[in-house]
Amino acid sequence: MTLKVQDLTITRGGIPVLEGLNFALEPGRALILRGPNGVGKTTLLRTIAGLQPPLSGTVDCPSESFAYAAHSDGLKAMLTVSENLNYWAQVFGQKDINRAVSTFNLDALVDRMAGTLSAGQKRRLGLARLLVTGRPIWVLDEPTVSLDTASVALFADAVRAHLKTGGSALMATHIDLGLEEADVLDVGPFRAKADTVAAGGFDEGFL
Numbered sequence: 520m521t522l523k524v525q526d527l528t529i530t531r532g533g534i535p536v537l538e539g540l541n542f543a544l545e546p547g548r549a550l551i552l553r554g555p556n557g558v559g560k561t562t563l564l565r566t567i568a569g570l571q572p573p574l575s576g577t578v579d580c581p582s583e584s585f586a587y588a589a590h591s592d593g594l595k596a597m598l599t600v601s602e603n604l605n606y607w608a609q610v611f612g613q614k615d616i617n618r619a620v621s622t623f624n625l626d627a628l629v630d631r632m633a634g635t636l637s638a639g640q641k642r643r644l645g646l647a648r649l650l651v652t653g654r655p656i657w658v659l660d661e662p663t664v665s666l667d668t669a670s671v672a673l674f675a676d677a678v679r680a681h682l683k684t685g686g687s688a689l690m691a692t693h694i695d696l697g698l699e700e701a702d703v704l705d706v707g708p709f710r711a712k713a714d715t716v717a718a719g720g721f722d723e724g725f726l
């Protein structure tokens with residue numbers, strides 16, 4: 520499934536942050552978003568994932584195509600690693616969590632409560648959830664935060680495997696993952712010029 524973004528303008532707090540964005544992401548490809556802090560990468564990923572509406576323009580892809588991994592891992596602290604993965608597998612109508620466990624080297628942790636994991640282990644579990652969604656387009660916001668070098672390599676392998684099976688990945692990251700299948704989009708030049716409050720006002724859901 521191809522993701523097409525056309526003439527997109529997005530807002531945060533009711534204020535346009537990026538405008539005039541056009542790009543396509545084909546199956547088997549990754550697109551890395553770059554740009555300085557605060558330019559609007561998170562806002563763009565949230566808009567594409569369908570969590571907030573654009574001010575104008577279109578995201579041509581059903582929101583059910585996306586698996587979104589935000590800054591926060593969104594884990595259930597009082598459930599074990601396997602219970603967390605089984606929970607998400609059920610939400611997405613999937614059954615098998617074994618591949619997610621082994622891909623992110625969670626075998627020794629499956630019976631640990633998520634709340635007792637280290638920051639990097641939590642991040643690995645958060646990313647492992649992508650594999651139990653069965654969704655083709657991964658939308659990832661700084662996925663490697665808290666990961667050590669070995670875990671970054673696990674993550675890069677997981678992305679590569681996903682691309683090989685026809686999936687795609689859109690991510691904001693400052694790290695070079697060494698993905699040959701990746702293109703880079705610097706969103707800096709698309710910074711919105713107008714800083715007027717957009718119609719519809721404040722997006723309270725962001726707070």
Ligand SMILES: Nc1ncnc2c1ncn2[C@@H]1O[C@H](COP(=O)(O)OP(=O)(O)OP(=O)(O)O)[C@@H](O)[C@H]1O
Binds near residue numbers: 533554557559561726
């Ligand atoms: N609740 C809010 N209300 C108004 N403006 C906000 C709110 N939250 C964030 N912003 C502003 O929106 C702009 C875009 O933020 P966003 O998080 O999308 O940037 P980013 O490129 O992902 O940044 P970073 O690289 O630091 O994660 C920033 O200038 C930020 O200060």
